[in-house]
Amino acid sequence: MSQLETILQKFFGHTSFREGQKEIIDDVMIGNDVLGVLPTGSGKSICYQIPAMLAEGTVIVISPLLSLMEDQVKQLKATGFKDVVAINSFVQEMERSQIFHELSSYKLIYLSPEMIQNKRLLTQLNHMKISLFVIDEAHCISQWGHEFRPDYLKLKEVIAFLNAPPVLALTATATPEVQDDIMNQLERMNMNKHIYAMDRENITFSVQYCNNTKEKLVFISDTLQKFPVPTMIYFSSKKEAEAIASHLHYQLPNLRVAFYHGGMDSMDRVLIQQQFMAGQLDIVCCTSAFGMGINKTNVRLIIHYHIPTQIESFIQEVGRAGRDGLSSVSVVLYAPYDEMLPKRLIDSELPTVEQVKSLYHFFDNKFQAKQTAINEQEIMVAFDLNEIQWRFIKFQFEKYEILKDNHIMSIYEKKNVLVPAIEQLIHNRYQEKLAKLNQMVNWIHQQGCRRRTLFQPFQSTIKEPTFYCCDSCDFQFEQWSPVVDIEKTNTEDWRTSLAHLFDQQIMHSDC
Template sequence: MKLEDKLKEYFQLTQFRGGQKETIASVLNHRDTLAMLPTGTGKSLCYQFAGMLLEGTVIIISPLLSLMQDQVEQMKMKGEKRVVALNSFLTPGEKQRVLKRINQYKYIFISPEMISMTHILEIFQRMKICLFVIDEAHCISQWGYDFRPDYQKLGKIRQKLNNPLTLALTATATEEIRKDIKRSLNLENVEEIIYSVDRPNIAINIEELAHTQEKMEKLLANIQALDGQGIVYFSSKKLAEQTVAFLKERASKRIMAYHGGMSQEDRILVQQQFQAGQLDVICATSAFGMGINKEDIRFIIHFHMPTQLESYLQEIGRAGRDGNQSVSMVLYTPGDEWIAYQLIESELPDELQINKWKALLRKYRTFDDWMKNESYQLQMLFSEIQWRVLESYIEPKNKSMEELWHSLELYCKFREERVKVKKQKIQELIAWLHSETCRRKYIMEYFGEKYKSKRKEKCCDRCGLELSDFFQSKNNRQDMPQVDWKEQLAFILNIKK
């Protein structure tokens, strides 16, 4: 069987992208496979293709609702009707109907949280699973940039499903994290398909600016000049919203915000408008992007620096999926790293929060007793994400206070080590921002690759990149409305006159 013939038959494509054919061939040879393929190279085709040639159901573990919905909708548009996403988008009635006819589906997308539910797992145990796919597999590693505690349970779930043929997919994982993925999933004789993290069609530009006001002025100039659609990443929901208001007044572009504080309906609407080309620029937090499979995004701008090189690569990987030239920009001002440090410190409950909780727990015999009487305290002590991580780590249900105390001690040690590692990641990214060497060479060596290319054109700012190559021609630009934008900027940045 020639895989290229099947590729044309199933997907109307004439050739595979880098790593796709090797990954598919490994799975069809019934080898557990870990594939690290660059963002934008079509990892989803690997399990869709293999599923068509394997007998049984393909289960795909996915971390985000938006990512699942996007994949399901795209597969349906291409003619695959035997696909469904089991998630909170379904009403109770819809969920029951899906579960009743679960064997009719070839591809089932599901979150790690939902597959952990006893009744769901029991249904899957009765099914013939031909392929168990873990998308964004770096979420398994507690040292990864996007650790999800529920991902760490997938090894045990895989065992309960009788260790089906497994495909773990990621775009950014160091050798250490790849080892963590294999260990957590209990993959022993695993085939590794490791491709370069380099995206040669994405130019890299870092610009250091004196202060935030200058950074905002530079963002405005770039937004107005750059050709095509793009994403601007922020660490702050509030600043993303305020910047949208500022840019709408000044730039002749269609701009909207996207972040986790918006309603689910509003997020879906913005995503669909961007996909359809009805918006030019999205000012977003990192919540935006993983559900986007848009080929012609031309630029990514980081208004706030990411917390590590892995997340930077993941986010710029939204651009240039059509293979055409795109650009990534980081606007850096000295002190930006403190925002990243604050994000890391607030990500997990700290010792002060834990001690406050302990004080409330003391008068009860078990965690369950406390929950019956004072569960309302949780939302005052921890954010939703903080509690989800903490609960997953300590597993408090049915524990005595003595057992819970021991679990909390272990958690505090885990948090201390994780914060230490993540601070080191920030320092590594700062070193990259200040390095004099080629940006691309630095990244590739960070991931253990040898940099062989000697090209200079459209590589990075250290190699003579001309940003004007990515600007619209003056003839195509629209005149900007005349407003007192400096006054507005001062208001946004709380600058007193």
């Protein structure tokens, strides 16, 4: 048994690597830059966790998924690997100072893209040996990626400041165009590419056409009564996730149902996550906030009550199913005018030109009054901006040197350049997002093989399905015989906790 396999078995309990893992590890261990595209649920994290255990120096992992960081740190420490830490907004100031004091003792450091901009942290990292710089969810660095984050564009300068260590960029969803853009943005065009097929052969694809929401509810209730399997139901609305969970809670008394979304108290979110992982919940009605880092192997059914805004998100969410290789199904529920909600979500992701102009004038006046420091929360409230919109504007203002380190810089006549440029950018980004939504809607309505059409933008071939392919080729729910392995653990703890959640008033907005 090789050293890699020994570590794999000792710390992760596996006797062999999954497709792509060993190839990527071998490449990064000899100092190569690597771009890895592996399907959701394929164990991408092992590609940098094992090098962190073996290499001299420290491995840095940049991830936007704060809960995933925390989970991976806990899991690694439970295996006996203690030299790991996550630094993000969850960490209190006193604890953060202690971590900074002991920074050089860690072999693996998880950081949010915002935290890596911290000057004190960067200065300390600059004096350490960084053996590998990992960018998880690397599609976020691409303007063509489905979750583009401006903060990721700053990583190129961070890498240079840290003495240009080898880079490992990982993602589960990247078209060839996005792959090229990732390498271009990092200015590392010679990265060794390890690209693996994204389709999972044990997942079957289906679309259920409904006339209205009532028919959606009937379908869900009937399906879950017939197939009482671990299920995730995805919603684009927090309020609707709560309402449907409450409905199913009483409609299906033999099944344990809960809701999950980013607007919930953190303790309630942890409760739901732990109960689902432990098999004490059967159905979770959730938004996209749920799923990242949920390595539950026996999820059999993924239902999309609302259609996602793009194919990439859909593929990632479907990838939560069937990680044990057994037969699992994805079903999208579609009713007339279902496109309206994702269109509203797209509208909410970009600022208006009027907001950009108002902010420009506000900053100009503040600069003239020599009041250059800004408070981000106050600005978001005053100009009715959500976090995504503010992030977009802030990056552009920093790009045009109107903002630096949360201070307003000299503006002069930059308005004539900045406002038209941002207006054009908003228009282009909006059209790109609409095109992605149309791609999703077209997939729902197309008549051919759903598997082939779904993965066509990402790969030239598809795998032979292990069970059923899709409802266009060979699948009918009446034929499905999933493994039903729900363990009923009717403890008072989960009943009491869930009753408390359902008794709370619905106080969240639709999106």
